[in-house]
Amino acid sequence: MSRQLLPVLLLLLLRASCPWGQEQGARSPSEEPPEEEIPKEDGILVLSRHTLGLALREHPALLVEFYAPWCGHCQALAPEYSKAAAVLAAESMVVTLAKVDGPAQRELAEEFGVTEYPTLKFFRNGNRTHPEEYTGPRDAEGIAEWLRRRVGPSAMRLEDEAAAQALIGGRDLVVIGFFQDLQDEDVATFLALAQDALDMTFGLTDRPRLFQQFGLTKDTVVLFKKVLFVVVDVAADNEHVLQYFGLKAEAAPTLRLVNLETTKKYAPVDGGPVTAASITAFCHAVLNGQVKPYLLSQEIPPDWDQRPVKTLVGKNFEQVAFDETKNVFVKFYAPWCTHCKEMAPAWEALAEKYQDHEDIIIAELDATANELDAFAVHGFPTLKYFPAGPGRKVIEYKSTRDLETFSKFLDNGGVLPTEEPPEEPAAPFPEPPANSTMGSKEEL
Ligand SMILES: *[C@@H]1O[C@H](CO)[C@@H](O)[C@H](O)[C@H]1NC(C)=O
Numbered sequence: 001m002s003r004q005l006l007p008v009l010l011l012l013l014l015r016a017s018c019p020w021g022q023e024q025g026a027r028s029p030s031e032e033p034p035e036e037e038i039p040k041e042d043g044i045l046v047l048s049r050h051t052l053g054l055a056l057r058e059h060p061a062l063l064v065e066f067y068a069p070w071c072g073h074c075q076a077l078a079p080e081y082s083k084a085a086a087v088l089a090a091e092s093m094v095v096t097l098a099k100v101d102g103p104a105q106r107e108l109a110e111e112f113g114v115t116e117y118p119t120l121k122f123f124r125n126g127n128r129t130h131p132e133e134y135t136g137p138r139d140a141e142g143i144a145e146w147l148r149r150r151v152g153p154s155a156m157r158l159e160d161e162a163a164a165q166a167l168i169g170g171r172d173l174v175v176i177g178f179f180q181d182l183q184d185e186d187v188a189t190f191l192a193l194a195q196d197a198l199d200m201t202f203g204l205t206d207r208p209r210l211f212q213q214f215g216l217t218k219d220t221v222v223l224f225k226k227v228l229f230v231v232v233d234v235a236a237d238n239e240h241v242l243q244y245f246g247l248k249a250e251a252a253p254t255l256r257l258v259n260l261e262t263t264k265k266y267a268p269v270d271g272g273p274v275t276a277a278s279i280t281a282f283c284h285a286v287l288n289g290q291v292k293p294y295l296l297s298q299e300i301p302p303d304w305d306q307r308p309v310k311t312l313v314g315k316n317f318e319q320v321a322f323d324e325t326k327n328v329f330v331k332f333y334a335p336w337c338t339h340c341k342e343m344a345p346a347w348e349a350l351a352e353k354y355q356d357h358e359d360i361i362i363a364e365l366d367a368t369a370n371e372l373d374a375f376a377v378h379g380f381p382t383l384k385y386f387p388a389g390p391g392r393k394v395i396e397y398k399s400t401r402d403l404e405t406f407s408k409f410l411d412n413g414g415v416l417p418t419e420e421p422p423e424e425p426a427a428p429f430p431e432p433p434a435n436s437t438m439g440s441k442e443e444l
């Protein structure tokens with residue numbers, strides 16, 4: 001995504017109308033013959049090796065498509081390309097679209113390292129040696145927008161609240177960078193990213209009044225989705241909002257994105273510092289479906305493995321439960337669930353009993369505060385056994401919840417002896433089954 005900003009440099013003074021390799025006459029520029037008109041087709045300049053130099057001198061912003069007559073993608077692109085040219089011309093945008101028949105202009109194709117068609121390159125200020133590769137969409141509006149963000153500013157400067165609100169209200173997805181110092185290098189990164197994130201509209205401001213109006217005190221990039229946007233002041237009474245996102249106030253400044261249709265929540269993956277670049281990249285990634293929704297998790301308690309019953313949370317669950325060297329028996333509970341409380345002593349006793357078994361872990365996880373990727377927990381308590389070995393096996397335990405039965409289950413490697421009556425009928429909130437009846441039958 002990174003992109004060098006091309007410095008504005010003086011154009012190379014190339015001898016006009018002097019086809020490559022021809023006479024190097026001593027005429028002064030004023031004596032040169034009038035330059036030939038470059039032919040146009042559907043609003044697109046048709047360039048050859050003789051006219052590219054001229055086009056570069058005349059057009060400070062020049063997009064060149066290298067095409068091949070036989071190439072289907074090029075044929076599909078042609079009408080879109082012409083349409084983009086027309087749209088931009090109608091906006092008086094100072095940008096020119098051109099094309100080069102690659103196979104017919106082999107020198108040019110070679111000069112620009114064109115290996116496939118179509119290839120589009122964007123030339124700024126006549127700089128022939130460092131064109132920018134066109135990476136945008138291949139439809140008229142996409143091409144036009146990609147060019148607008150290079151020829152014009154990629155983010156709109158916002159001077160007051162009215163301008164900010166107009167921008168936010170006008171588009172589905174608006175990203176505004178609030179920067180105290182527009183010379184900051186984060187701003188350059190922000191603008192460079194804004195050049196490529198075409199599905200978002202970007203604004204930029206350094207106005208203290210706007211910082212104030214949006215409750216910001218430091219450099220921040222905010223994503224505004226349609227009219228709905230949230231900047232959570234963690235110093236204010238916003239506990240419920242934080243809870244919803246599974247956030248602690250100490251995490252600020254941070255960023256979460258929620259899709260209100262799916263209620264899926266997204267967090268930046270790397271957890272690195274919140275910078276203009278990381279935020280913009282994050283928004284882009286979420287919108288492109290490259291970020292997996294995140295799951296609620298408590299923090300791993302420092303003493304999670306100190307007591308006989310180990311404490312699992314979303315963040316250490318995978319690692320512990322699917323440890324291939326351990327047999328892990330987990331109780332998924334809800335703090336308010338009475339059956340969970342009832343079985344707690346048995347679970348403690350079980351954990352104490354197997355404390356010295358290196359390969360057995362008895363654990364519990366508060367399933368109301370920790371969401372798991374592997375499965376969702378619907379009833380409480382839910383007991384699952386994760387046997388050692390590969391394959392991420394999961395065995396649901398649905399039998400009696402007492403020490404004796406648990407122990408048998410563990411000793412037997414995650415199954416109850418075959419005399420065991422079939423599973424309890426599936427119930428979302430399994431009740432403790434009448435216990436004594438089983439006890440006698442289990443005796444081997
Ligand atoms: C073209 O751009 C590159 C990279 O910005 C720069 O190093 C080079 O000097 C430029 N060439 C001309 C002729 O301006």
Ligand SMILES: *[C@@H]1O[C@H](CO)[C@@H](O)[C@H](O)[C@H]1NC(C)=O
Nearest residue numbers: 342431432433434435436437
């Ligand atoms: C377990 O069995 C005993 C004796 O039959 C009974 O009194 C007790 O209520 C049972 N406990 C549960 C949880 O069903």
